[in-house]
Amino acid sequence: MVxxxxxxxxxxxxxLMSRVDDAIARATRALGDRVREVDVLxxxxxxxxxxxxxxxxxxxxxxxxxxxxxxxxxxxxxxxxLAAVRKLKHALTHRANLAHTHHPHP
Numbered sequence: 001m002v003x004x005x006x007x008x009x010x011x012x013x014x015x016l017m018s019r020v021d022d023a024i025a026r027a028t029r030a031l032g033d034r035v036r037e038v039d040v041l042x043x044x045x046x047x048x049x050x051x052x053x054x055x056x057x058x059x060x061x062x063x064x065x066x067x068x069x070x071x072x073x074x075x076x077x078x079x080x081x082l083a084a085v086r087k088l089k090h091a092l093t094h095r096a097n098l099a100h101t102h103h104p105h106p
Contacts, residue, residue: 001028006041012077020081027089028060031096037061038088042077051075056084060092068092 003021005012020040028035039059046053057071070087074080 001025001033001035002037004037004039006039008043010042010044010077012042016077016081019078020085023082023085024058024088027085028092031062031092034063034065035060035092036063040081042081054080056081058084058088060088062092062095065095068095 003024005017024038041057043055044053045055052073052075054074054077055071060068068091070084070091072080072083072087
Protein backbone atom coordinates (compact mmCIF):
# COMPACT_ATOMS: atom_id res chain seq x y z
CA MET A 1 0.00 0.00 0.00
CA VAL A 2 1.20 3.48 -0.85
CA UNK A 3 0.61 6.38 1.53
CA UNK A 4 1.00 9.80 -0.07
CA UNK A 5 1.12 13.03 1.93
CA UNK A 6 -0.16 16.38 0.70
CA UNK A 7 0.73 19.09 3.19
CA UNK A 8 1.40 22.11 0.99
CA UNK A 9 3.61 24.57 2.79
CA UNK A 10 3.07 23.04 6.22
CA UNK A 11 6.13 21.77 8.03
CA UNK A 12 4.73 18.28 8.68
CA UNK A 13 7.05 16.51 11.09
CA UNK A 14 8.49 13.11 10.31
CA UNK A 15 7.25 12.01 13.73
CA LEU A 16 3.64 12.86 12.84
CA MET A 17 3.97 11.25 9.43
CA SER A 18 5.42 8.08 10.94
CA ARG A 19 2.68 7.80 13.59
CA VAL A 20 -0.11 8.38 11.11
CA ASP A 21 1.43 6.01 8.55
CA ASP A 22 1.62 3.29 11.22
CA ALA A 23 -1.98 3.95 12.30
CA ILE A 24 -3.17 3.77 8.68
CA ALA A 25 -1.33 0.47 8.19
CA ARG A 26 -3.08 -0.97 11.27
CA ALA A 27 -6.47 0.43 10.21
CA THR A 28 -6.26 -1.08 6.73
CA ARG A 29 -4.74 -4.42 7.71
CA ALA A 30 -8.07 -6.28 7.71
CA LEU A 31 -8.58 -5.59 4.01
CA GLY A 32 -5.05 -6.62 3.10
CA ASP A 33 -3.99 -5.76 -0.43
CA ARG A 34 -7.43 -4.41 -1.37
CA VAL A 35 -6.42 -0.98 -0.06
CA ARG A 36 -3.99 0.13 -2.74
CA GLU A 37 -3.34 3.70 -1.73
CA VAL A 38 -4.19 6.24 0.96
CA ASP A 39 -3.79 9.96 0.36
CA VAL A 40 -3.33 12.14 3.43
CA LEU A 41 -4.15 15.83 3.14
CA UNK A 42 -3.38 18.08 6.09
CA UNK A 43 -4.23 21.75 6.05
CA UNK A 44 -4.48 24.75 8.35
CA UNK A 45 -7.63 26.62 7.35
CA UNK A 46 -6.99 29.97 9.01
CA UNK A 47 -3.26 30.19 9.67
CA UNK A 48 -1.93 31.68 12.89
CA UNK A 49 -5.34 32.68 14.26
CA UNK A 50 -5.70 29.23 15.84
CA UNK A 51 -8.87 27.45 16.87
CA UNK A 52 -10.44 24.36 15.35
CA UNK A 53 -8.74 25.00 12.04
CA UNK A 54 -6.61 21.90 11.40
CA UNK A 55 -7.96 19.50 8.78
CA UNK A 56 -6.94 15.96 7.94
CA UNK A 57 -8.63 14.29 4.99
CA UNK A 58 -7.91 10.67 4.07
CA UNK A 59 -8.78 9.15 0.71
CA UNK A 60 -8.44 5.35 0.60
CA UNK A 61 -8.41 3.75 -2.82
CA UNK A 62 -9.84 0.25 -2.54
CA UNK A 63 -9.68 -2.34 -5.34
CA UNK A 64 -13.03 -2.87 -7.01
CA UNK A 65 -14.78 -0.10 -5.08
CA UNK A 66 -15.20 3.64 -4.91
CA UNK A 67 -12.65 5.55 -2.83
CA UNK A 68 -13.45 6.07 0.83
CA UNK A 69 -13.09 9.69 1.97
CA UNK A 70 -13.08 10.73 5.63
CA UNK A 71 -11.98 13.88 7.36
CA UNK A 72 -11.53 15.31 10.79
CA UNK A 73 -11.03 18.82 12.14
CA UNK A 74 -9.35 19.85 15.35
CA UNK A 75 -6.90 22.14 17.09
CA UNK A 76 -3.72 20.15 16.45
CA UNK A 77 -2.49 17.94 13.64
CA UNK A 78 -1.70 14.91 15.77
CA UNK A 79 -5.12 14.35 17.33
CA UNK A 80 -6.92 15.49 14.18
CA UNK A 81 -4.99 13.05 11.99
CA LEU A 82 -5.48 10.12 14.36
CA ALA A 83 -9.22 10.92 14.59
CA ALA A 84 -9.38 10.75 10.78
CA VAL A 85 -7.63 7.36 10.87
CA ARG A 86 -10.23 6.07 13.37
CA LYS A 87 -12.98 7.23 10.98
CA LEU A 88 -11.21 5.48 8.11
CA LYS A 89 -11.00 2.24 10.07
CA HIS A 90 -14.71 2.46 10.88
CA ALA A 91 -15.59 3.13 7.22
CA LEU A 92 -13.40 0.25 6.00
CA THR A 93 -14.91 -2.11 8.57
CA HIS A 94 -18.41 -1.03 7.56
CA ARG A 95 -17.65 -1.58 3.89
CA ALA A 96 -16.10 -5.00 4.59
CA ASN A 97 -19.16 -6.00 6.63
CA LEU A 98 -21.47 -4.90 3.82
CA ALA A 99 -19.47 -6.88 1.28
CA HIS A 100 -19.57 -9.95 3.53
CA THR A 101 -23.33 -9.57 4.05
CA HIS A 102 -24.07 -9.16 0.35
CA HIS A 103 -21.56 -11.73 -0.86
CA PRO A 104 -21.17 -14.34 1.89
CA HIS A 105 -18.58 -17.01 1.38
CA PRO A 106 -19.83 -20.62 1.58
